[in-house]
Amino acid sequence: MSAIAEARNFVLQLGADEVIDYTTTDFAETMSPVDVVLDMVRDPVIDRVTGIGATELKNYRILKDNGTFISLVNPAIAEQPSISGIDAQFALITPGASDWEAFIDWIQANKLHVYVEDVFPFTRQGVADAHEYYDTQNKRGKIVIQRDSIDR
Template sequence: MKAIGLTVFGNPGTFEEIDVNLPDLKDNQVLVEVKASSINPGDEPLRTGEIFKSSVGGQWSEKLPIFLGSEVAGIIKAVGKKVTRFKVHDRVMGLAIHSGVYQDFVAVDEDHLTKFSENISYEIAGAAPTIALTAKQALFDHGNLLKGQRVLIQGGAGGVGHVAIQLAKNHGAYVITTARKNNYDFVKALGADEVYDYTEFDIADIIHEKVDLVIDTVMETSIIKNNGALGEVGKKSLSVIKDNGKYVSIVSFGLNSYPMKRNIDAHFFQSKPNHSDFEKIMNWIEMKELHIHIDKIFPLSPQGIEEAYIHSKKQPKKGRISVSKIQK
């Protein structure tokens, strides 16, 4: 089968079509024919190669090619012996962990998928898994958001941010968010009660009534340079949280090593895929309680993926960038 691999590190890097073997199917896995996926900002250090630089001489310590992408929407072509939820020809979406999905077929754990109806496009289903799962778990599993509470969502026009606004508002929270000015109308239409441009204003000077919870989705260069510690956005976020409030970051990966003041519960987390959460997410989409905004769709081809990564670096953008094999 064909797979699209990264063959040269860089910005955006070089992708090529490569012949690979059909993946072996474990008893708890299904074989999915890939129809659509998306561009994940979390792949950035993989794509550029920075994550593989050795400490000696700055040389590359990882052999190419490598295979990126984890979000998948497609059709089941085969099922493992112990699979009970799915059958051949089911339309499914979810996450293929550590395998890369820019290829013809991918083996995915049964618990990392859910079915979706023909009312939902492959592009929407392939754009939803990471951002919707992360927003759901950040708000409710880690943030314990309650009806009537005040929440600040940093980076409200992005993938996770634009989903988090909708979920928080649907839950009965008062939603404050940050976005660039040209995305104000977008985040307000999603349900934001207040919106500020964090590139122009210090939120500590604007938000006078402190919030119960902050969800931080803004990746800053300073976070990488400081071993995952809080960036400037994160530091300002802490100043507007109530005593005993919560700060949940999906970007400051070293945050859990730093003690917090005023008994603020602050931690970094990575979402954990599971069938139950994916089922909820697709039900919200089906019932039109959650809208996944796609900024642009590119072909799921070597050139298309390169162009999609170039587009992902541009501003302004909002929502998600999709890559698809479906001809429009």
Template sequence: MKAIRIHEFGGPEVMKIEEIEIPVPKADEILVKMFASGINPADYVVRQGGNVILKPFLKLPLGLGLDGAGTVEETGSDVSRFKKGDKVYGLPNFLNGTYAEFIAAKANQFAIMPNNVSFNEAGAIPSCALMAWDGTNLGKVNAGQKMLIHGAAGGIGSLALQFAKAKGAYVIGTASRYNFDFLKQLGADEVIDYKDENFGGLLAAIDVVFDASPVFNEGARMMMAAALKDYGRFVSVQLPHAFSEEFLGILTRKNAEAKMIRRELDIAQSLSDIAKLIEAGKVSIVISKVYPMGEVAEAHTALETKHVRGKIVLEIRKENESRNEAD
């Protein structure tokens, strides 16, 4: 089978398509015939050599890709939730990568994908959706509350916005002016230009802040903390950047709390719940562009601009291959 792997850390050029053996699923795993993989900021972080959290775990050669969608090709002896041919979406085993024609992964990291989306759309969902889902849950977002989402036009932020609106929250999103109309179409009640260095002055009495931006900015973090009301909640995806004492001091004076998204989550149940929202038409998947496997370097280059609307997807194989097999 074909898989994209790296044998050295560096720029997009280090990614190579190789022929490797199809993996054999263990008792608690499924073999997934991959159709699409989402491309996430963590992918290029790994490709470049990792951050303070990932670096100790990176052993070359390795595959890239944090999520994807495909069909179940084979099930391990202990797996009863899936059967061959099921359309699924989910996460690979840690650092095994989804930029490949087949992957073996823990069955509890997958769920049946929404029945009203394509493989490319489903492949774009899991990683970002799980972080967005976790962020809104940790923030205890409820109807009538005012939520600020920083980086609302990105893969995580655009889904968090829709999850929060589905809960009945009033949502303010930060984005570039280019994305204002886009966020309004997704349901944002207000949009603020994050390039305004004093955007915090436009905010007040925020119940929940969700920092979903792929770019860490301590100044923005401080401004958003200042806008929280008493007993508010601040949730961040910026795992490599611990909360500073000054930041925590602001929250302490407000009796507010700060949390990082969790890395331990009931993945299968969360993906099933997310699928129900998508099937009900309450959440839409935004694809910026789809690239074939041979253009993975171009896909990474586009993502590294940090100005992508929604998600970039790597198409592993064509959707009609699934239809042809079913005929």
């Protein structure tokens, strides 16, 4: 099985309804209009005047009229004039203690699953190995550096 087929199967197993390989397919050309876009990808190149990148422009193209565009990466989105009644907003997320407690509750209730790619010991070598792994491997999940015991 090819690496792309394995990645597609992995994402489907996580619960995705549809998978688009961005390396071969332009999502803006294949998607039906949607109500909401949650943008978490910062374009490496942005227009100097508008502050908007090519992917963000594609996100506008796939939104229905009067849709909602929420960017977690680009504050300039909120400053753009409305296009087709689209409500464009920037969301700056700062989690607090109650947010972390909710995450823990979701995980314990099996409502949120975190895929852990690998676990490294909390040692000088373990941290170095984790950094090397992060920099050189094609990752699918989180990398954890774990202490021997956790104080609670």
